[in-house]
Amino acid sequence: MLEKAPGFFIEMDPAAQPQPFVEFRDVTFGYGARAILDGVSFAVPRGKVTALMGASGGGKTTVLRLIGGQQRAQRGEVLFDGQDIVRLDAAGLYAARRRMGMLFQFGALFTDMSVFDNVAFPLREHTQLSEALVRDIVLMKLDAVGLRGARDLMPSEVSGGMARRVALARAIALDPDLVMYDEPFAGLDPISLGTAARLIRQLNDTLGLTSIIVSHDLEETFRIADHVIVLANGGIAAQGTPGEVRESADPLVHQFVNALPDGPVRFHYPGVSIEDDFGNLEGGRS
Numbered sequence: 001m002l003e004k005a006p007g008f009f010i011e012m013d014p015a016a017q018p019q020p021f022v023e024f025r026d027v028t029f030g031y032g033a034r035a036i037l038d039g040v041s042f043a044v045p046r047g048k049v050t051a052l053m054g055a056s057g058g059g060k061t062t063v064l065r066l067i068g069g070q071q072r073a074q075r076g077e078v079l080f081d082g083q084d085i086v087r088l089d090a091a092g093l094y095a096a097r098r099r100m101g102m103l104f105q106f107g108a109l110f111t112d113m114s115v116f117d118n119v120a121f122p123l124r125e126h127t128q129l130s131e132a133l134v135r136d137i138v139l140m141k142l143d144a145v146g147l148r149g150a151r152d153l154m155p156s157e158v159s160g161g162m163a164r165r166v167a168l169a170r171a172i173a174l175d176p177d178l179v180m181y182d183e184p185f186a187g188l189d190p191i192s193l194g195t196a197a198r199l200i201r202q203l204n205d206t207l208g209l210t211s212i213i214v215s216h217d218l219e220e221t222f223r224i225a226d227h228v229i230v231l232a233n234g235g236i237a238a239q240g241t242p243g244e245v246r247e248s249a250d251p252l253v254h255q256f257v258n259a260l261p262d263g264p265v266r267f268h269y270p271g272v273s274i275e276d277d278f279g280n281l282e283g284g285r286s
């Protein structure tokens with residue numbers, strides 16, 4: 001089952017299996033005093049599509065930010081192709097980020113730029129390539145998402161699903177090794193959603209990427225993912241193939257996979273008790 005990836009070496013353990021492309025080892029992170037991840041460990045296999053799932057507010061976007069180095073873990077290691085992101089200096093982090101493509105959760109296109117210029121943006125920003133080369137690359141990426149013909153449109157002239165595909169073309173403009181998609185399906189109709197999902201799978205396989213998808217769309221995500229990680233209450237509730245996760249006996253995972261509103265996953269953002277907020281309405285506010 002495990003392919004041999006030629007040309008890389010694991011210093012610590014030469015007998016080990018192919019090194020995961022991203023690995024969290026005992027990572028703890030919080031915003032200020034609020035703990036979000038508490039000693040989390042998981043692996044994102046190289047060359048595969050991994051789905052990161054879990055309740056809203058559970059820390060999925062935070063995990064992507066830790067990988068991208070926009071946030072730093074307070075404890076543990078965040079390994080990106082064997083390098084610990086937590087310990088990289090600014091130059092090292094910049095170099096690592098060049099190898100990552102990111103589709104942000106609420107990421108929009110630059111509205112004052114054409115589809116073409118949106119995809120060209122990272123190339124112009126991060127490389128010294130000639131305009132002729134930029135043009136070839138942009139058209140190639142737009143072709144990969146089926147929108148070569150839409151190059152001259154403005155973002156206001158494309159549909160939501162098309163805009164998502166343009167953002168996808170932009171995310172892969174610099175030929176990243178890892179692409180992270182934060183809610184790529186949000187707001188798409190079932191047909192566009194299916195198209196976007198197949199596209200993510202196809203780009204992963206034809207471009208030899210490693211992909212991480214954060215999504216609430218269980219069915220579509222389980223269909224295209226090789227590996228699933230379920231994040232809940234600061235830890236990993238399950239990880240494995242979609243089939244394994246679906247079969248999980250863990251009540252947290254059961255609640256999540258079956259979309260049950262009540263169960264061990266907390267629905268409420270932690271705060272004062274409801275009695276404290278509403279209990280003394282008659283007494284008025286002090």
Ligand SMILES: Nc1ncnc2c1ncn2[C@@H]1O[C@H](COP(=O)(O)OP(=O)(O)OP(=O)(O)O)[C@@H](O)[C@H]1O
Pocket residue numbers: 031036054055056057058059060061062063105269
């Ligand atoms: N910059 C920040 N400062 C303080 N708290 C933050 C910050 N970003 C996120 N949080 C908090 O951290 C928790 C996890 O947020 P995160 O965005 O990672 O969740 P998520 O799993 O991506 O949720 P969703 O599915 O709703 O996008 C949330 O409770 C959120 O309020």
Ligand SMILES: [Mg+2]
Pocket residue numbers: 060061062105182
């Ligand atoms: Mg999020």
